[in-house]
Amino acid sequence: MQWIDIGVNLTHDSFGPDREAVIARARAAGVAQMIATGTDLASSAAAAALARAHPGVLFATAGVHPHHASQLHASDLPALRALLQQPEIVAGGECGLDYHRNYSPRAAQLQAFEWQLQLSADCGKPLFLHQRAAHEDFIAVLRSQRHRWSGVAHCFTGDAGELEQYLELGLSIGITGWFNDERRGSHLTALVARVPESRLLLETDAPYLLPRDLAPKPASRRNEPMYLPHIGAAVARARGESVESCAAHTSAHARALFGLESQAPV
Numbered sequence: 001m002q003w004i005d006i007g008v009n010l011t012h013d014s015f016g017p018d019r020e021a022v023i024a025r026a027r028a029a030g031v032a033q034m035i036a037t038g039t040d041l042a043s044s045a046a047a048a049a050l051a052r053a054h055p056g057v058l059f060a061t062a063g064v065h066p067h068h069a070s071q072l073h074a075s076d077l078p079a080l081r082a083l084l085q086q087p088e089i090v091a092g093g094e095c096g097l098d099y100h101r102n103y104s105p106r107a108a109q110l111q112a113f114e115w116q117l118q119l120s121a122d123c124g125k126p127l128f129l130h131q132r133a134a135h136e137d138f139i140a141v142l143r144s145q146r147h148r149w150s151g152v153a154h155c156f157t158g159d160a161g162e163l164e165q166y167l168e169l170g171l172s173i174g175i176t177g178w179f180n181d182e183r184r185g186s187h188l189t190a191l192v193a194r195v196p197e198s199r200l201l202l203e204t205d206a207p208y209l210l211p212r213d214l215a216p217k218p219a220s221r222r223n224e225p226m227y228l229p230h231i232g233a234a235v236a237r238a239r240g241e242s243v244e245s246c247a248a249h250t251s252a253h254a255r256a257l258f259g260l261e262s263q264a265p266v
């Protein structure tokens with residue numbers, strides 16, 4: 001059985017001391033391939049370098065998270081385009097809108113999002129999308145360029161209406177360990193069964209979002225990609241399918257959407 005973690009923040013400082021061990025533990029747990037998330041220019045370049053060091057196993061995204069949108073200037077776009085043209089970069093993002101915290105002003109978020117939609121489409125890369133408390137603007141921006149993109153709504157935590165709109169737009173749905181939190185993720189149990197096999201993806205978003213029902217919990221509270229099968233098992237249960245089937249179709253879809261090589265080197 002093989003799993004693919006489509007969103008892990010492997011360049012995060014908390015992985016500094018033991019990054020290679022984290023990757024090895026994930027692979028030993030059946031996570032055959034991982035996509036390292038880039039959240040600004042520096043972390044995107046670092047994620048690309050990490051991917052180059054683990055060919056066929058690690059891939060990366062290149063983009064600027066809405067939190068950092070005000071740091072993206074027109075003069076940075078050639079550098080972002082150059083990153084997006086690298087073969088180990090399999091998606092544009094993490095990009096999108098986050099009005100929950102508004103770390104960057106909304107106007108800057110919208111500008112950065114539109115630039116990245118354009119660049120990703122120009123470079124033929126799907127999108128790794130983040131949205132929080134900004135659903136209406138997010139959908140409006142995507143609709144305005146609908147013919148140009150494909151991608152995943154990462155860490156989906158929305159309601160039935162949002163799910164329907166995302167599916168209707170052609171987006172895939174990324175499920176994280178948020179799903180395993182009975183306090184705030186329980187509404188997702190019914191929704192995840194409505195996502196077609198051809199649109200469902202799994203991610204840990206590590207080091208964030210440690211699955212709440214993990215036992216025993218690591219003392220560090222740090223999430224790791226090796227816990228992806230734990231999320232997958234819960235998702236399979238909610239969908240009424242076998243764990244094997246869930247691993248197979250989520251991996252096949254990740255490989256198709258992001259163009260990952262079909263077999264990880266042993």
Ligand SMILES: [Zn+2]
Nearest residue numbers: 094130154155
């Ligand atoms: Zn995110």
